Amino acid sequence: MIKNKIKMNEQSPKERTTNFKEVALGYTKQQAIEEAKRCLQCDSPKCVSACPVEIDIPKFIQQLTNNQFKAAYNTIEQDNILPSICGRVCPQEKQCEGACVLNAKFDSVSIGALEHFIGDFALKENYSPSHKITPVHHKIAIVGSGPAGLSNATTLTKLGYDVTIYEALHRFGGVLNYGIPEFRLPNDIINQEINKVKALNVKFEKNVVIGKSITIDQLFTDHDYKAVFIGSGAGLPRRLNIKGENYGGVLYANEFLTRVNLMDAANFPTTKTPIKTGDDVAVVGGGNVAMDAARTAKRLGAKNIFIIYRRDETSLPARVEEIKHAKEEGIEFRLTLNPVAFNGENYRVSTVVCQKMRLGEKDASGRRRPLPTDTYKTFKIDTCIIAIGQRPNPILSRANDQLKTDEYGRVVVNNHETSIPNVFAGGDIVSGAATVIHAMGAGKKAAYAMDQKIKSS
Amino acid sequence: MYKIVSKTTLNNTTDKMEIYAPFVAKNAKPGHFIILRVDKAGERIPLTITEHTDETVTIIYQKLGYTTSQLGQKIVGDTVEDFVGPLGQEVEIKEASTLLAVAGGVGAAPLYPQLQAYHAQGTKVDLVIGAKQQRYLILLDDYKSICNKVYVCTDDGSQGTKGFVTDFLKQHLKNHTYDHSIAIGPLIMMKHVVSLHKTFNLSTDVSLNPIMIDGTGMCGNCRVSIGDKTYFACIDGPDFPGEKINFDELISRQSFYTEEEHMCQLEELVSNDKK
Ligand SMILES: Cc1cc2nc3c(=O)[nH]c(=O)nc-3n(C[C@H](O)[C@H](O)[C@H](O)COP(=O)(O)OP(=O)(O)OC[C@H]3O[C@@H](n4cnc5c(N)ncnc54)[C@H](O)[C@@H]3O)c2cc1C
Ligand SMILES: Cc1cc2nc3c(=O)[nH]c(=O)nc-3n(C[C@H](O)[C@H](O)[C@H](O)COP(=O)(O)OP(=O)(O)OC[C@H]3O[C@@H](n4cnc5c(N)ncnc54)[C@H](O)[C@@H]3O)c2cc1C
Ligand code: SF4
Numbered sequence A: 001m002i003k004n005k006i007k008m009n010e011q012s013p014k015e016r017t018t019n020f021k022e023v024a025l026g027y028t029k030q031q032a033i034e035e036a037k038r039c040l041q042c043d044s045p046k047c048v049s050a051c052p053v054e055i056d057i058p059k060f061i062q063q064l065t066n067n068q069f070k071a072a073y074n075t076i077e078q079d080n081i082l083p084s085i086c087g088r089v090c091p092q093e094k095q096c097e098g099a100c101v102l103n104a105k106f107d108s109v110s111i112g113a114l115e116h117f118i119g120d121f122a123l124k125e126n127y128s129p130s131h132k133i134t135p136v137h138h139k140i141a142i143v144g145s146g147p148a149g150l151s152n153a154t155t156l157t158k159l160g161y162d163v164t165i166y167e168a169l170h171r172f173g174g175v176l177n178y179g180i181p182e183f184r185l186p187n188d189i190i191n192q193e194i195n196k197v198k199a200l201n202v203k204f205e206k207n208v209v210i211g212k213s214i215t216i217d218q219l220f221t222d223h224d225y226k227a228v229f230i231g232s233g234a235g236l237p238r239r240l241n242i243k244g245e246n247y248g249g250v251l252y253a254n255e256f257l258t259r260v261n262l263m264d265a266a267n268f269p270t271t272k273t274p275i276k277t278g279d280d281v282a283v284v285g286g287g288n289v290a291m292d293a294a295r296t297a298k299r300l301g302a303k304n305i306f307i308i309y310r311r312d313e314t315s316l317p318a319r320v321e322e323i324k325h326a327k328e329e330g331i332e333f334r335l336t337l338n339p340v341a342f343n344g345e346n347y348r349v350s351t352v353v354c355q356k357m358r359l360g361e362k363d364a365s366g367r368r369r370p371l372p373t374d375t376y377k378t379f380k381i382d383t384c385i386i387a388i389g390q391r392p393n394p395i396l397s398r399a400n401d402q403l404k405t406d407e408y409g410r411v412v413v414n415n416h417e418t419s420i421p422n423v424f425a426g427g428d429i430v431s432g433a434a435t436v437i438h439a440m441g442a443g444k445k446a447a448y449a450m451d452q453k454i455k456s457s
Numbered sequence B: 001m002y003k004i005v006s007k008t009t010l011n012n013t014t015d016k017m018e019i020y021a022p023f024v025a026k027n028a029k030p031g032h033f034i035i036l037r038v039d040k041a042g043e044r045i046p047l048t049i050t051e052h053t054d055e056t057v058t059i060i061y062q063k064l065g066y067t068t069s070q071l072g073q074k075i076v077g078d079t080v081e082d083f084v085g086p087l088g089q090e091v092e093i094k095e096a097s098t099l100l101a102v103a104g105g106v107g108a109a110p111l112y113p114q115l116q117a118y119h120a121q122g123t124k125v126d127l128v129i130g131a132k133q134q135r136y137l138i139l140l141d142d143y144k145s146i147c148n149k150v151y152v153c154t155d156d157g158s159q160g161t162k163g164f165v166t167d168f169l170k171q172h173l174k175n176h177t178y179d180h181s182i183a184i185g186p187l188i189m190m191k192h193v194v195s196l197h198k199t200f201n202l203s204t205d206v207s208l209n210p211i212m213i214d215g216t217g218m219c220g221n222c223r224v225s226i227g228d229k230t231y232f233a234c235i236d237g238p239d240f241p242g243e244k245i246n247f248d249e250l251i252s253r254q255s256f257y258t259e260e261e262h263m264c265q266l267e268e269l270v271s272n273d274k275k
């Protein structure tokens, strides 16, 4: 057996920082089969229970080693309709790969990379999901076209329902579309995966804000829906709450990434939404969003980009691969620092003042708690991008006071159903900002709960 | 795609356009706005809903820069790529027996549905409407039919009183009192009107126009400091009490992309030249 995982080809750091093309180039067929052969085909596979949607991992890997690519795709698609996406963006080291028995001595099987390979192969060969649909003629409305909504839609369609997804923006995919950059997840892949969902006869309506364009009540009374699923995500930036945060040049990662991903600002002035970074860019935060913002700034031509994070390197919540990629691309990490103020003239930012932190005892998250010290550092900046988390999108709960939320604004559910009968919810709007695959898992489970509720009433 | 069902020219920089958009029209209320994108390469820009039927929405826009000019080139029967709404909070129509309304430039458009609502509840409304020159005044006849008095100011004196609305108001407020006021226009005008009204103890609501992208609270581009709090104009506004707004900060934020906006317009001039 090969002890170490087969490395995926990548664009070199020098080359890739000048373009927005995908960094990871994917396995070749040979590489995929080689890697697949490393799997031990465990009898009680630990990897499966560590995947939030419990894909039958050994089965698809076995099929892959036997050259049965279509069968491998159908195995995955039973539980995950977006393999090309999850194979790319799942934090595998914390999920499936983290639990792989091979970790004890060697590298884990590269489950994500294999899923990425099969997903792309299925797109290329135009494989379709396998299922027989017996229509049940009930209409379902879904709010939001992110991973939660897409997975809910697919599951309900397979159960025979007539499903429509309403999306507030002009493109589908939620964070996949407006948040995660092209160099990690190309738009083309998202579109193709969404086309597969469309091919199942799921209807997609863009530019409709539920709660505004159509209220939840109107979905039932005027449009005859039997049930509603809310997958409206965590699209509300968390604030630092410090002086100067509203100065020009200080922006939230959502704005920065939306300008580039949704509005294609990198091609300004051919496209009409502008963006600018200047030379010195600070990014506050240590998660995937911060890495994405920093690496995007690099590609837009910023010269000195540094991450400001209040804990140490081992506590960075981003995927290991993103941190590695960011470092290779020259992103600097200025750790155990916490921003306390922005300064500038005429409401334009010019410096960020940070307080040096020291690490104390472990907190509830299992990481050492950052504690303030008396030392401060000031950095000159042109732009600061704040990426310290997202809170649930408030549009729906504000438009409907019967929709119960908790103190963090998350929609409260009981067996996936909200405080409004026949209105279900899942994904980031329920859990707070989490992961693509958790949102998909929630969408799928909610679909079964919806089916049960409708059938029993 | 959203079809343009009628279009009128109000003056050489301002058009009125009615667009078929039933999902937007159904729940539209005074104070609501839409966001549109003219074509696939276009920017998303916000515009106030000035009127609506069951299926159509009317907007009034001033051809200031690239997107509004591009929109101005569209004719009846053409379509726009995206059109979403109604966004924002419905404006609170306050109890007032007398109201002073102040409109500057194209601010006369977003003000209209609000004054209609005040008029409908029986409030006596006096309007001060200002523009650079006579030819930039819009909706005068519409306003005359719902207002008690309409006072006109132009910067060059081509119609009504010569000077800024604030020059007029300084005199006017010496011998007129009102329960409440609304001012809608350029930020700099709203800033000065609010601070003048403060000296007369007159409360002023304003409608803010920061740069927006999504209009759903997602990006944070539209934020504004009011007192020691931050608000997102797209979901908390766009109408706010004017007294504690940090207008200077907002003006700075609004002009953050001035150079780039200029670039877009130059591009358009060049490409029009080629045609
Ligand atoms: C920059 C960034 C990078 C990330 N990287 C990773 C990663 O590498 N791996 C990973 O697993 N996770 C990652 N995440 C997290 C992951 O993307 C989210 O957890 C996931 O997308 C949540 O899915 P969702 O369907 O619940 O919501 P979203 O993806 O947020 O989708 C919600 C959708 O609902 C729409 N909507 C909201 N309100 C309404 C309404 N009233 N009417 C109609 N539509 C509405 C929104 O416009 C949006 O399109 C990242 C997140 C960000 C922001
Ligand atoms: C809630 C709201 C309601 C509005 N209602 C109206 C209305 O009824 N009629 C009207 O004529 N105008 C209205 N505006 C202003 C209108 O959105 C801008 O004039 C328009 O965006 C200009 O775009 P442009 O490309 O033509 O000009 P540009 O040359 O791009 O910009 C000209 C001016 O518009 C501002 N601007 C540019 N892009 C945006 C954007 N995406 N969002 C907001 N402002 C921007 C700039 O800061 C600049 O001051 C409203 C704005 C808001 C926020
Ligand atoms: S969906 Fe994600 S967690 Fe599950 S097997 Fe695939 S990569 Fe691993």
Ligand code: SF4
Binding pocket: A038, A039, A040, A041, A042, A045, A046, A047, A048, A057, A058, A099, A100, A101, A102, A109, A111
């Ligand atoms: S735990 Fe690892 S070796 Fe075992 S089945 Fe899963 S991937 Fe294969």
Ligand code: FES
Binding pocket: B211, B212, B213, B214, B215, B216, B217, B218, B219, B220, B221, B222, B223, B232, B233, B234, B235
């Ligand atoms: S426009 Fe994006 S949050 Fe208001």
